[in-house]
Amino acid sequence: MKNLSKRPSHLDFSSPFLSLTKPVDMNYTNPYAQAGWCNPENPSAINQFSGPTSQPPTFGALPYPGHSAPPTKRFIFSSQGPELIRGCEVIDSDSGLTAFRIKMGHEGYDYTSLQCPSGTPRGYIVWKPQGPETEVYGTVARQKAKDWLPLSPDKRY
Template identity: 35%
Template sequence: MFNPFAQGGWPNAANPNAGSSGSGSSPQPSIFGALPYPSRNPTPMFMTFRFTQFSPTIMDSTVIANSRTYFRVKTDAPTVGYTVIYNSANQPTIVIEWLKHPVIEIRDILSKRQTSQWLELSADKTYRTMTARGKTFLWVPDGSHISLYSAGLGAPQIYARIAREEGAVALELTSEAIQIGLLEVAVAAALLFQCGRNID
């Protein structure tokens, strides 16, 4: 009697030459690419944006990536009490009003609200919750970084991280974060976290 499973090389008693099902072996991908197989999540690729050219602080700086200017940060110019972040087309994209409880607005993304509501501090003060583009995210201190993760059930996914460098602040974003429109919100959050002012 012909047994197709025995002929195919699957482990079984009828075919002693078939592969063994020894433990510790990991599944191999289909040679035809049609069948899924478990794999580890790949390390995300980051694009780095740097707040540089502090004059004298991050509150007046330039955000560059790949030798291109993406944003310019201006404080108290033209209006005292405001920080305005201009995009590469010189349009005001992010406006922060420095009141007792600062207020932020991000063009086409976030309506005017207090920074403490947008970057809400957790009860145990270990992370901040941020809502943007209809999704909820968490900013979490992570060693020398402040990292942006997805919120909710399942394994958290990293979208961004902020770190201080010599004379600069680095904002690293995954390609997915850029694709789903988190660049402006991450720039705003990075500025708020690194400006040294009270944002609550």
């Protein structure tokens, strides 16, 4: 029978598999480090942040936007009177050309029409006590404005 009470006075850590003094280099096993991602919280990381890059993320971690954000379109509402809703021209701020016109309906009718610069009707808003209804010809069927363009959850916009 083997004597188990005798223990070695020291352990041999000379094997590379048992070494406790040599740290594991995560740069060789971490796929994000191999792909060039930086870790700003680790100043000794092999990859340091070098500013914006056009390279897509790797390993499917994040989707890559194949294109930049669409340009912002700005319009100017040009009104001849004190009330914008009664009638105005909507002008493209880039070209300075009229994009469309907004006109109040004839006396006695509670609607506002949207027209192309040529005067061709494109849609309308009917002002009702229960809430406005809207239609864009050939695109959006007549429906309540709150259903077509709902408020944000916090009702700020």
